[in-house]
Structure formats: C-alpha cells, structure tokens
Amino acid sequence: MKTAVYPGSFDPITNGHVDIITRGLKIFDKIIVLIAHNPEKKSLFPVEERMEMIREVIKEHEKDHQRVKVDYAPGLLVDYVRNSGANVILKGLRAVSDFEYEFQMTLINRRLNRDIETVFLMTGFRWFFISSSIVKEAASLGGSVKGMVPDIVYQRLQQKYGFSAS
Ligand code: PNS
Numbered sequence: 001m002k003t004a005v006y007p008g009s010f011d012p013i014t015n016g017h018v019d020i021i022t023r024g025l026k027i028f029d030k031i032i033v034l035i036a037h038n039p040e041k042k043s044l045f046p047v048e049e050r051m052e053m054i055r056e057v058i059k060e061h062e063k064d065h066q067r068v069k070v071d072y073a074p075g076l077l078v079d080y081v082r083n084s085g086a087n088v089i090l091k092g093l094r095a096v097s098d099f100e101y102e103f104q105m106t107l108i109n110r111r112l113n114r115d116i117e118t119v120f121l122m123t124g125f126r127w128f129f130i131s132s133s134i135v136k137e138a139a140s141l142g143g144s145v146k147g148m149v150p151d152i153v154y155q156r157l158q159q160k161y162g163f164s165a166s
Contacts, residue, residue, distance in 0.1 A: 003086040004028040004119065007036040007077050011043045012153045013054050014135055016127035018061055020092035023121045025064050032084060033058070035072040044136055045156070047072050057150040078113040089118040094128045139163060 004024060010017060010033070017033075024031050033054055035047055045053070051070050058068045073080040081089060089109060091102055106118040135145050139157040144164070146154060157163075 001029045002088070003030040003032065003084065004088040004090040005032045005034050005077070005081045005084060005086050006090040007034040009038045009041055009043065009132060010035050010050050010054055011041065011132050012045055012050060012149065012156065013057055014127070014130050014132055014149050014153070015147070016092065016094065016123045016130040018057060018150060019124045019127050020090070020121055021058065021068060022062065024090050025062065025067060028088070028090070030067050030069065031090065032069045032071055032086065034077070034080060036077050036080070037074050053152055053156065056152050061150070076112065078109050078116055081116050082113060087116050089116060091118055091120050092123050093120045094123050
C-alpha cells in the first residue's frame with residue numbers, strides 16, 4: 001500500500017489543491033492531506049476550520065474519499081511522514097515561479113531524511129494562477145473568488161469579507 005503525504009498550509013484549500021489530490025489518487029493508494037506549519041505565513045483560518053473544510057470538500061469531490069485522510073502536524077514534515085509509515089511527500093507545481101522554493105524544500109527534506117522522496121504533480125492549466133494567498137487577497141478587497149475555491153470555502157470567505165456573489 002503506497003501512501004503519500006500532501007503537506008501545505010491549506011489556508012484555505014483551493015481548487016488547485018483539490019486537483020492535485022484527485023491526480024494523486026490515481027497514483028497512490030492513500031493520501032494524507034497534512035496541514036503543516038509554515039513559519040513564514042500568518043493564517044486566516046484556524047487549523048480546525050481548515051481541516052473541517054478540507055474534509056467536507058474531499059467528501060463531496062472524491063468518490064474515493066475513504067482513501068484520503070486529513071491531519072495536522074506542528075513540527076517537522078519529515079518526522080510526520082516517517083511516523084505515519086509513508087515515505088513519499090506529494091507536492092503540486094504550478095508555474096516556474098514555484099520551482100525555486102520547492103527545490104529548496106525538497107533538498108532540505110532529503111537532507112533531513114534520506115528515505116523520503118518528494119514527488120511533484122503538475123496542476124491543471126486552469127489552476128496555474130491560483131494560490132491561497134491570491135484568493136485571500138482578492139476576497140479581502142471585495143473580489144469574487146467564485147470558481148477558484150470549492151463552494152464551502154467560497155461561502156466562508158464571503159462571510160469573512162462580505163463581497164457580493166457573482
Ligand atoms: O502551502 P505552503 O505554505 O506553501 O506549505 C509549506 C509547508 C507547510 C509544506 C512547509 O512550510 C513545511 O513543510 N512546514 C513544516 C516544517 C518543515 O518541515 N519545514 C521544512 C524543513 S525546515
């Protein structure tokens with residue numbers, strides 16, 4: 001049984017993330033969507049709410065949702081991966097701009113644990129420009145983010161920022 005850990009801030013989960021989970025399920029038997037701590041980022045949604053949104057989205061979008069687990073880990077990613085019995089980190093790549101950061105992360109994780117490999121999947125073309133950060137920026141300035149995030153996330157952002165539906 002091949003398990004991959006798909007880590008991120010998921011603050012909040014976007015359609016780009018869902019796309020990677022869907023693609024990942026074609027390759028792996030099980031995916032653990034892991035909310036991990038990114039010290040560079042201040043979060044909008046508390047961890048519990050992010051987990052709840054991910055669970056709902058997966059249940060709605062994935063017919064194989066029983067093969068997806070959602071978890072949180074405050075520490076080192078490689079320690080979580082080892083303790084979970086997996087040895088693969090799954091990451092999504094959009095444009096070339098992601099590359100430098102992901103390259104660095106992959107190499108530090110490899111240095112920290114040589115038994116763990118990182119696998120990259122390319123997001124669908126229509127999600128190339130989508131990130132949680134850009135979605136939050138647009139929503140906070142009153143822009144509708146319909147079609148960029150799952151419905152439940154759209155509703156939560158709308159409650160927070162009060163932009164009009166379109
Ligand atoms: O969605 P993000 O914010 O780009 O995800 C980054 C994340 C959370 C995957 C990354 O910050 C991470 O792996 N955090 C856990 C701590 C860790 O192991 N860092 C890398 C080695 S220093």
